[in-house]
Amino acid sequence: MTDPYERSAEFIDVMMAPHWDAFGPPLTKVLQGFGPGPIVDLGAGGGLGTMVIAEALPDAEIMAVEPSPALRSVLTARMSERPGLRDRVTVLPGNLLRAALPPGVSGVVAMNVIGHLAPEERRGLWNLLVPGVRAVLNLQPPAEPVEVPTTRFADLRLGRHRYEGWGRAEPAGPDSVTWHMSYRVYEGEQLVREVTTDYAWRVLGERTLREELREHHLTLTPVGPEDLGMYVVERETHAYGS
Ligand SMILES: C[S@@+](CC[C@H](N)C(=O)[O-])C[C@H]1O[C@@H](n2cnc3c(N)ncnc32)[C@H](O)[C@@H]1O
Structure with missing residues (x-):
């Protein structure tokens, strides 16, 4: 499959950076509720979010999954030049279904990526969320297939x-x-x-996602400022914040 980011990679990181000023604080807060196991940064891009995860959870191992070789170059360079990250961030090619994840994953961060996932990849993500394992993601408009x-x-x-x-x-x-x-x-x-x-x-709106998650016995809880469209996904029996 061709990589659409091959052409745009040089622009993605600099253009995502201002958005991370807004995503960083709510993501940091949400991550405080995550368990001690490895965190998966799914579609990590150039690693702006990976750095937020690393700072929020200074002892966590991070598996940064990034399919685009061009963006993975930015990610690898950014991680390797920071001593505090070099030892605990593993960069993985491919997608969630192909990535060799270690056992005991405690959470998944899927920021600005959910619309890229094929239905079977989304299912793979939901299946990872056994009790005690949470995901944080954001939904981006449009919620319907419109112009x-x-x-x-x-x-x-x-x-x-x-x-x-x-x-x-x-x-x-x-x-x-x-x-x-x-x-x-x-x-x-x-x-x-x-x-x-x-x-x-x-495209994925809150209502459709909530229905899809219900079939997997998962809940969807908004977190952070409403305009960022961020949510925590977890098992029904472990309501977020309880
Ligand atoms: C808009 S960028 C977001 C990057 C990063 N998460 C951020 O918020 O700065 C979307 C990323 O998803 C990655 N991606 C595309 N298809 C994917 C897939 N099937 N599984 C995982 N990541 C994917 C792209 O290569 C790209 O790095």
């Missing part, structure tokens, strides 16, 4: 250049959209580079 008009979602400066990220979505099936992305680099007013790529994304 999303072209929107600028990133605008940042690096040296002489300004980077813009643009995207629009179109329906691609009963539960999917295709995101058509354009990453633009400007020097002054002049567009000096443009990279485009498409992401397949399974």
Whole structure:
């Protein structure tokens, strides 16, 4: 399967960074309720979230699963240059079904990734959540397979250049959209580079996810500021916070 992030990897990390200013504090808080076993960072990207996990849980082992070789390069470099992370973060290629996870996983962080998972991968994730094992994830709009008009979602400066990220979505099936992305680099007013790529994304709203989870005897609990769309998923018998 081709990797859509092969073309966009150089932009993803810098464009995700401002979002992690918001995701970091609620994720840190949620992780305090996780057990002592290894934490899986699913679709870790360049490792911005992995660093939050590492700081929130200074003794935890972290398995950072990242299928894109380009983003995995960013992740590996970021982890290896930090002595506190080098010893306890393992970078794994592939997806959740192919990753060689150790026994005793205590939690899964799936930030900004759930729409990338095929139904069987989602099932694999839910099956990992035995009693005492929690997941934290976020849902991103749209919740239905609808058109999303072209929107600028990133605008940042690096040296002489300004980077813009643009995207629009179109329906691609009963539960999917295709995101058509354009990453633009400007020097002054002049567009000096443009990279485009498409992401397949399974749409998922709170109601649909809750119904799916109920079949697996899992609950969905909102956490953090509402606009971030973050949730904890866990076994019905162990309500979050109890
Ligand atoms: C928008 S990025 C988010 C990266 C990181 N979690 C963050 O929030 O900064 C989505 C990530 O999911 C990864 N990904 C795509 N398909 C995946 C799959 N089937 N399983 C796990 N990760 C996947 C991509 O390679 C990419 O790194």
